[in-house]
Amino acid sequence: xxxxxxxxxxxxxxxxxxxxxxxxxxxxxxxxxxxxxxxxxxxxxxxxxxxxxxxxxxxxxxxxxxxxxxxxxxxxxxxxxxxxxxxxxxxxxxxxxxxxxxxxxxxxxxxxxxxxxx
Numbered sequence: 001x002x003x004x005x006x007x008x009x010x011x012x013x014x015x016x017x018x019x020x021x022x023x024x025x026x027x028x029x030x031x032x033x034x035x036x037x038x039x040x041x042x043x044x045x046x047x048x049x050x051x052x053x054x055x056x057x058x059x060x061x062x063x064x065x066x067x068x069x070x071x072x073x074x075x076x077x078x079x080x081x082x083x084x085x086x087x088x089x090x091x092x093x094x095x096x097x098x099x100x101x102x103x104x105x106x107x108x109x110x111x112x113x114x115x116x117x118x
C-alpha cells in the first residue's frame with residue numbers, strides 16, 4: 001500500500017514541477033517578445049527554469065522521504081505531503097517569475113548614463 005501511495009505522490013508532485021517549469025518557460029517566451037529584452041528574457045527563463053527544477057526536485061524528494069513516517073494513516077500522509085509540495089513549489093514559482101520579471105525590467109530600462117550624455 002505504501003509503495004502505491006509513494007508512486008502516486010511522485011507522479012503528481014513531479015507533474016506539478018514539470019507544469020510550473022513549463023509555465024516559467026512560457027512566461028519567458030512572452031516576455032521575450034519585447035524587442036529590448038528579447039535575448040535576456042529567453043536566457044533568463046531557461047536558467048531560472050533549470051534552477052527551479054533542480055531545487056523543486058530536491059524538495060519533492062525530501063518531502064516524499066517523510067511519507068513512510070506516517071504509516072498509521074497513509075492516505076492522510078499522502079494528502080499532507082502533496083499539500084506541502086504544492087505550497088513549496090508555488091512559493092518557488094512565485095520567486096522564479098519575480099526574478100524573471102526583474103531581469104527583463106532591468107534590461108528594458110534605458111541606461112541613465114546614455115540618456116544624460118544625449
